[in-house]
Amino acid sequence: MYAITDFIINEKIRDKQVRLIDADGSQRGIVPIEFARKLADEKQLDLVKIAPDANPPVCKLVNYSKFKYELVKKEKEARKKQKIIVTKEIRISLNIDTHDLNVKMKKAAQFLNDGNKVKLSIRFKGRELGRTDLANDLINKFKDTLKEIGNVEKAAVFENRSVFLTFAPILKN
Numbered sequence: 782m783y784a785i786t787d788f789i790i791n792e793k794i795r796d797k798q799v800r801l802i803d804a805d806g807s808q809r810g811i812v813p814i815e816f817a818r819k820l821a822d823e824k825q826l827d828l829v830k831i832a833p834d835a836n837p838p839v840c841k842l843v844n845y846s847k848f849k850y851e852l853v854k855k856e857k858e859a860r861k862k863q864k865i866i867v868t869k870e871i872r873i874s875l876n877i878d879t880h881d882l883n884v885k886m887k888k889a890a891q892f893l894n895d896g897n898k899v900k901l902s903i904r905f906k907g908r909e910l911g912r913t914d915l916a917n918d919l920i921n922k923f924k925d926t927l928k929e930i931g932n933v934e935k936a937a938v939f940e941n942r943s944v945f946l947t948f949a950p951i952l953k954n
Contacts, residue, residue: 870901
């Protein structure tokens, strides 16, 4: 979608020929720019270049202030319908107790039910780096618990002294 300032109007259009669309949306065909400007003056409308990259460029006869207003209105409506997805992070260590792990899994399930993504990070301290099999067990427990409400979006990635895994909510229709 174009920003409102991207449109070239009336005398600023420098092309020799344009494809003209009338105010009611009907095609006028490819016409010289002088004819298009004269037609715009007769109908007391503005000539707006709506597709500058086309060959020849497409111009439309519109009331420019009304055209801008409708574009702003459409953009606001599009923003209203837009869903912002937030990524929530849950950090656990390798030697986490079962009750603490259950609390973290319930919190992750709550985040997924709210429509957010969940990033699970497991930090390794000291000699825990040699026990990556325990991290895989924790990851599998998380996967099993959250399989009905979320699926793995990004598989487990080992970075420095951490493992990262991302869950995305399953969309319900």
